[in-house]
Amino acid sequence: MENKLILASSSPRRQALLRLAQLSYHIRIPDLDESIVTGNNPIEKVSELAKMKNKKISLDNEKEVILAADTVVSYNQTIFEKPSNKTEAKDMIRSLSGHTHHVYTGVYIRNSAHERAFVECTEVSFWELSDEEIDRYVTTKEPYDKAGGYGIQSLGAMFVKEMVGDYYNVVGLPISRVVRELRSFSIFPEFDSI
Numbered sequence: 064m065e066n067k068l069i070l071a072s073s074s075p076r077r078q079a080l081l082r083l084a085q086l087s088y089h090i091r092i093p094d095l096d097e098s099i100v101t102g103n104n105p106i107e108k109v110s111e112l113a114k115m116k117n118k119k120i121s122l123d124n125e126k127e128v129i130l131a132a133d134t135v136v137s138y139n140q141t142i143f144e145k146p147s148n149k150t151e152a153k154d155m156i157r158s159l160s161g162h163t164h165h166v167y168t169g170v171y172i173r174n175s176a177h178e179r180a181f182v183e184c185t186e187v188s189f190w191e192l193s194d195e196e197i198d199r200y201v202t203t204k205e206p207y208d209k210a211g212g213y214g215i216q217s218l219g220a221m222f223v224k225e226m227v228g229d230y231y232n233v234v235g236l237p238i239s240r241v242v243r244e245l246r247s248f249s250i251f252p253e254f255d256s257i
């Protein structure tokens with residue numbers, strides 16, 4: 064029996080990125096109140112949450128490999144998670160306007176024998192945005208299921224002036240590094256065997 068990758072996430076983007084890398088996976092969604100992890104250190108926060116999401120899923124046998132992740136936006140000593148309403152979304156995007164922020168994704172991988180954890184950081188600079196632009200954006204569905212209140216993979220792309228680091232890390236999973244780490248768990252993308 065081959066090793067089996069379990070994605071501990073409800074995020075459609077994380078699923079899409081595993082498919083992009085030609086990885087087969089199963090989904091098990093962790094039930095976790097993310098607000099229990101407090102504090103203003105983004106690296107600690109994403110590490111802790113990725114680990115907690117991962118450990119919420121039990122390993123049924125030694126072939127299973129569980130992957131979990133957490134993404135936050137950090138600007139000026141403040142962590143931005145998913146905005147819960149229009150006002151919060153507007154405030155977040157207004158603070159990011161004309162500035163450079165960091166997007167952190169913590170990844171935690173484990174099987175019955177070992178575990179690997181890492182944090183990837185991408186630097187994103189926004190253009191100066193007008194109030195009208197921000198108002199229009201928050202009337203779309205885009206901000207509400209995304210850290211920082213924007214989606215770089217869709218309309219939020221219009222805000223981005225410059226980026227340093229892995230684009231896919233901003234979307235929720237630094238897929239090229241994940242693929243490399245998964246090889247040590249004997250999980251391989253289909254293209255490895257071509």
Ligand SMILES: Cc1cn([C@H]2C[C@H](O)[C@@H](COP(=O)(O)OP(=O)(O)OP(=O)(O)O)O2)c(=O)[nH]c1=O
Nearest residue numbers: 072073074133134209210213214215233234235
């Ligand atoms: C900044 C940014 C974040 N995001 C997303 C990635 C993450 O899915 C989300 C941050 O929330 P997370 O809590 O990391 O993930 P999630 O709630 O979507 O899924 P789960 O906890 O079940 O794994 O924000 C984008 O899709 N685009 C972006 O540009």
